[in-house]
Amino acid sequence: MKMAAEVRWLLVFLVFSAFSAVLGENFHRKFEYKYSFKPPYLAQKDGSVPFWEYGGNAIASAENVRVAPSLRSQKGAIWVKQPINFEWWEVDIMFRVTGRGRIGADGLAFWYTSAKGAYNGTVFGSSDQWNGLGIFFDSFDNDNKHNNPYIMAVLNDGTKVFDHANDGTTQLLAGCLRDFRNKPFATRARIEYYKNVLTLLFHSGMTNNEQDYEACFRAENVFLPEHGYFGISAATGGLADDHDVIHFLTTSLHPPGPSPIDGHRVSSEDQIKLSQEYQDYQKKLDQQKEEYHREHPDERRDKNEFEDYFETDNQRELRQIFSGQSQMFNALKELNRKLDEIVGRQERTLSLISQGQVGGTHTGMAGQGEGYRPTDTIRRQEVDAVLNNQNIIISTAQEIRSFVGEVNSKTDSILSNQARAPTAQVQPMGYDYQSLISEMRDGLNTLKRDMAQTNAKLTVPDCPSTNCLTTMMFLLFVAIQMIILLGYSVYRDNKEAQAKKFY
Numbered sequence: 067m068k069m070a071a072e073v074r075w076l077l078v079f080l081v082f083s084a085f086s087a088v089l090g091e092n093f094h095r096k097f098e099y100k101y102s103f104k105p106p107y108l109a110q111k112d113g114s115v116p117f118w119e120y121g122g123n124a125i126a127s128a129e130n131v132r133v134a135p136s137l138r139s140q141k142g143a144i145w146v147k148q149p150i151n152f153e154w155w156e157v158d159i160m161f162r163v164t165g166r167g168r169i170g171a172d173g174l175a176f177w178y179t180s181a182k183g184a185y186n187g188t189v190f191g192s193s194d195q196w197n198g199l200g201i202f203f204d205s206f207d208n209d210n211k212h213n214n215p216y217i218m219a220v221l222n223d224g225t226k227v228f229d230h231a232n233d234g235t236t237q238l239l240a241g242c243l244r245d246f247r248n249k250p251f252a253t254r255a256r257i258e259y260y261k262n263v264l265t266l267l268f269h270s271g272m273t274n275n276e277q278d279y280e281a282c283f284r285a286e287n288v289f290l291p292e293h294g295y296f297g298i299s300a301a302t303g304g305l306a307d308d309h310d311v312i313h314f315l316t317t318s319l320h321p322p323g324p325s326p327i328d329g330h331r332v333s334s335e336d337q338i339k340l341s342q343e344y345q346d347y348q349k350k351l352d353q354q355k356e357e358y359h360r361e362h363p364d365e366r367r368d369k370n371e372f373e374d375y376f377e378t379d380n381q382r383e384l385r386q387i388f389s390g391q392s393q394m395f396n397a398l399k400e401l402n403r404k405l406d407e408i409v410g411r412q413e414r415t416l417s418l419i420s421q422g423q424v425g426g427t428h429t430g431m432a433g434q435g436e437g438y439r440p441t442d443t444i445r446r447q448e449v450d451a452v453l454n455n456q457n458i459i460i461s462t463a464q465e466i467r468s469f470v471g472e473v474n475s476k477t478d479s480i481l482s483n484q485a486r487a488p489t490a491q492v493q494p495m496g497y498d499y500q501s502l503i504s505e506m507r508d509g510l511n512t513l514k515r516d517m518a519q520t521n522a523k524l525t526v527p528d529c530p531s532t533n534c535l536t537t538m539m540f541l542l543f544v545a546i547q548m549i550i551l552l553g554y555s556v557y558r559d560n561k562e563a564q565a566k567k568f569y
C-alpha cells in the first residue's frame with residue numbers, strides 16, 4: 067500500500083510536470099537594452115544613438131531614425147555595435163514607410179548577420195552576399211507581378227547575390243503580401259527566432275491597438291550564425307519614401323526551467339548600472355534644459371508648448387476619419403470572426419448530415435437532417451394506422467364484452483331455469499302425490515298379491531272349484547266403500563261451508 071501511494075504521487079508529479087511543459091512555452095524573457103533603441107531621447111544631443119552606429123543617408127533624431135529620407139537614390143543603415151550574447155531572441159520593430167506617391171521605393175531591411183553590413187550597399191541600403199538573415203519590406207515591384215509591397219525572409223550563407231529583378235522570389239524562405247506604406251498608425255514587425263523556428267508577426271498600422279499582430283510567416287529548421295549583429299537599412303530609387311524606424315526592441319528568450327544563476331546576477335548588475343546611467347542621463351538633460359531656458363526667451367518656449375494643443379482642420383478631419391475607420395475595422399473583424407464561427411457550425415452540420423446519409427437514416431441524431439422528412443411521414447402514417455387498428459380493436463372488444471355479458475346473463479337465466487325446472491314441471495301435481503301414487507301402487511300390488519294368495523287358499527281347501535267371492539261381490543264391496551268415502555267427504559265439505567258462513 068505504501069508503494070502504491072508513492073507510485074500515485076510520482077504519477078501526479080509526472081502529469082503535473084508534463085502539463086507545465088505543455089504550457090511551458092512561456093520561456094524566460096529578458097529585455098536587451100544594449101541591442102535596442104526607442105524614443106524619447108532615441109538619439110542624444112550629439113546625434114549618436116547609444117549602442118548603435120548609423121551611416122549613409124541615415125539621420126537619427128530624438129523620436130526616430132530616418133534610415134532613408136524621401137529623396138532619390140538614398141541609402142542608409144544603422145547597426146548595433148556589439149554582437150549578441152544570447153542564442154534566441156525576439157525583435158519588435160516599429161516603423162513608418164511614408165511617401166506622397168501611390169508607389170514607393172525601394173524598401174526597408176532588417177538584418178541579423180554574422181558581420182555588420184555596409185551603410186550604402188545594394189540590397190535595401192546594405193551589403194549583398196550577407197551571411198545570415200535578411201527580412202525585406204520591399205515596396206517597389208521590380209518584376210511587375212503586382213505583388214508588392216511584400217514582406218519576405220531571405221537566408222544567405224554569404225555566397226548568394228540578391229535577385230532584385232525578381233524581387234527575391236527565387237530565393238525567399240517565406241513571406242507574405244502586406245501593405246505597410248502610408249498607414250494611419252505606425253506599422254510593426256515582431257520577428258521571433260526561438261529553437262530554430264523563425265516567425266514574423268505583422269501589425270498593419272490600421273489601428274492603435276497593441277495586440278493587433280497577425281501572422282505573416284513561420285519557418286522551421288532555420289539555422290542562423292551565432293553571435294551575429296542586428297541592423298536596419300533602407301534605400302530609395304527613382305521613387306522615394308521616408309523610411310523611419312521608431313523603435314527597435316530586442317528581447318532575449320531563454321528556455322523554461324531554472325534560469326541561469328549568473329544570468330540573474332548579471333541582469334541585476336545590469337539593472338543597477340542601467341539605473342545609474344539613466345539617472346546621470348536625466349541630470350544631464352535637466353542641466354541642458356535649464357541652460358536652454360536661460361539662453362532663450364519665454365515666448366519661444368510657450369510657442370513650442372502650445373503647438374501640441376492645436377491641430378489644423380485637415381489634421382482633425384484625418385484623425386476623425388482614422389478613428390471612424392478603426393472602429394469600422396474592429397466591427398468588421400468581429401463580424402468576420404462570427405461569420406467564421408457560423409461557417410464552422412454549418413460545415414459541422416453538413417458533415418453530420420453526410421454521415422447520416424452514408425450510415426443510413428436511423429443513426430440517431432445524424433438521421434435528423436436529410437432523413438427527417440420521409441421518416442417522419444412514414445411514421446405518421448404508421449401511427450394513424452396503428453390508432454385506427456387500436457380503435458377497431460377497442461370497439462370489437464366492447465362488442466365482445468357486451469356479447470359475453472349477454473351470454474353470461476343468458477347462461478345465468480338458463481342455469482336458474484334449470485335449477486327451478488323439476489319443481490316447476492311437477493309442481494301442479496306435487497312431489498308428495500307422486501310418492502303417494504307409488505305408495506298406492508305398491509299398496510295395490512301388495513293387495514293384489516294378498517288377494518291372489520287368499521284366492522289360492524280359499525280355492526284349495528274350503529271353496530269349490532268356483533270362487534267363493536265372486537267378482538261382482540268384490541266390485542260391489544268396493545263401490546259401497548267409495549260411496550261411503552264420497553258421502554263422508556260431501557258431509558265434511560258441507561260442514562266446512564256451514565262453518566265459513568258463520569264467520
Ligand SMILES: [Ca+2]
Nearest residue numbers: 204206208233
Ligand atoms: Ca523590389
Ligand SMILES: [Ca+2]
Nearest residue numbers: 207208209233
Ligand atoms: Ca514584385
